[in-house]
Amino acid sequence: MLLVLHKPYGVLSQFTPEPGSAWRTLADFSLPPNTYALGRLDADSEGLLLLSDEPGLNSRLLDPAAAHPREYWAQVERIPTDAALAQLARGVKIGNYTTQPCMVRRLEPAPAMPPRDPPVRARKSVPDCWLALELTEGKNRQVRRMTAAIGHPTLRLRRMRIGRFELGDLAPGKWRELTASEREAVFG
Incomplete structure (x- = not known):
């Protein structure tokens, strides 16, 4: 499964809070169990964040040799x-x-x-x-x-x-599963 979340400002790209931090986490968005963020966006950044439950996608997406x-x-x-x-x-x-x-x-x-x-x-x-x-x-x-x-x-x-996958008009704080063609646009 490959998901896209429009991560709002003030949200950590992780499910567990940092001790003493006021930032929200991905746990606030009712995401499916056993998903994890592919890469990160800082809490003060917004936009396209991919999540998956598939081992290996993180390295496939973030490996500098892949040049996504x-x-x-x-x-x-x-x-x-x-x-x-x-x-x-x-x-x-x-x-x-x-x-x-x-x-x-x-x-x-x-x-x-x-x-x-x-x-x-x-x-x-x-x-x-x-x-x-x-x-x-x-x-x-x-x-x-x-x-x-x-x-x-x-x-x-x-x-x-x-890749070729754009955030589009997905509202901040909303997420959805990618279609097969959208997945292809990410990994090309």
């Missing part, structure tokens, strides 16, 4: 220049690691997103913009660290696609 593309939409502070976007696309240094090249583009016009609870910090004197980044790797907080490295901190982050 993942698309993220990031709302960033200020408007990055073309040179800053080119730097992101080439790869940036985050800590002691240089990211792999990726595809990046401005989303113009900005996508219509439902409001987030709590709302994203907005400053009247500082514009923001949305970027689409397609990665084939997934280091810890990678998109946030990449946009910060070029001077544009991420305000809101949503995973929109894995």
Whole structure:
């Protein structure tokens, strides 16, 4: 079984709570027993999260050799220049690691997103913009660290696609089982 969940903001990608944490967990969503998350999204990130009860799918999906593309939409502070976007696309240094090249583009016009609870910090004197980044790797907080490295901190982050499978109009907090063709779109 392969499921898609539109993970809302403030939810850990695990079923057990962290000691002392106020974040919700996947246990709050009435998912079928014996499922587990394929990969992670940080609690402060939203969007497409796959879950399964099938052993081996995690490594099949996340193995860097498989190079499954993942698309993220990031709302960033200020408007990055073309040179800053080119730097992101080439790869940036985050800590002691240089990211792999990726595809990046401005989303113009900005996508219509439902409001987030709590709302994203907005400053009247500082514009923001949305970027689409397609990665084939997934280091810890990678998109946030990449946009910060070029001077544009991420305000809101949503995973929109894995492979050719898109989140679509699945509402935050809702989940469903993937069809055979959707499964093929994930693993290609």
